[in-house]
Amino acid sequence: DAGVTQSPTHLIKTRGQQVTLRCSPKSGHDTVSWYQQALGQGPQFIFQYYEEEERQRGNFPDRFSGHQFPNYSSELNVNALLLGDSALYLCASSLAGPDTQYFGPGTRLTVL
Amino acid sequence: DAKTTQPTSMDCAEGRAANLPCNHSTISGNEYVYWYRQIHSQGPQYIIHGLKNNETNEMASLIITEDRKSSTLILPHATLRDTAVYYCIVKRGSQGNLIFGKGTKLSVKP
Numbered sequence: 001d002a003g004v005t006q007s008p009t010h011l012i013k014t015r016g017q018q019v020t021l022r023c024s025p026k027s028g029h030d031t032v033s034w035y036q037q038a039l040g041q042g043p044q045f046i047f048q049y050y051e052e053e054e055r056q057r058g059n060f061p062d063r064f065s066g067h068q069f070p071n072y073s074s075e076l077n078v079n080a081l082l083l084g085d086s087a088l089y090l091c092a093s094s095l096a097g098p099d100t101q102y103f104g105p106g107t108r109l110t111v112l
Numbered sequence: 113d114a115k116t117t118q119p120t121s122m123d124c125a126e127g128r129a130a131n132l133p134c135n136h137s138t139i140s141g142n143e144y145v146y147w148y149r150q151i152h153s154q155g156p157q158y159i160i161h162g163l164k165n166n167e168t169n170e171m172a173s174l175i176i177t178e179d180r181k182s183s184t185l186i187l188p189h190a191t192l193r194d195t196a197v198y199y200c201i202v203k204r205g206s207q208g209n210l211i212f213g214k215g216t217k218l219s220v221k222p
Contacts, residue, residue, distance in 0.1 A: 042212030056208040103155035
C-alpha cells in the first residue's frame, strides 16, 4: 500500500519563475492538504482540496494556487517566486477532510 | 497561533521511557489532541490522537488528564531512531488544517 508520494524531491528556481509541485495521496484517500515549512519552523497550512475544490485556505497570497484531479492527486503552483518561498513543501492526504492526515516526504524548493 | 505549549527540548536515555508533556488549557469539548513527529528534513509522521480517553498503539501511549487541559505522549522504550521534533496539536473534528507550533526536540542518547 503506497503512502503519500511527492515529486520532485528537490527543485532550484530563480526569483520570478513559476513552479509546480505534485502529490499523490495515500491509497483510498480523497483529500489533499499542502503545507509550507521554512527552516527551523513548524509547517504552515496553505490550503486543502476535496472533490477537486479548494475547501479551506490558510494565510497565503494568491500566488499560491492548487488543483486536484479526478484521481485525487494534486498540484501546488507558485507564481512569481520570491526568495522567501524557499522551504520544504509538504503534502498530506486524508479521508474526507477532517480525518487523520498522513504526510509525504516533501519537496525542497530553493529560490535563488 | 498554536493552541498548545510544549517544552523546547528534552533528553532521554536509550531504552528508557520518554514522557513528552503538552499543555492545552483552552481546549474545547470537540477538539482532539494529535501527536506527530518529524525526523530531520522528512515529512511529519502521525503517531497517535485522542479525545478524552487514554490511547495506545504500536508506537506510543497518549495520556490525557481528566480536565483535558494537558496530555503526555509516552514512548515506552526510546531508541536512537526516536530522536525527532514532536508536535502536539489540538484540532476540531470538523477542521481541515493542522496548526503546528514549534514542538519539542527530543534527543535520545546512548
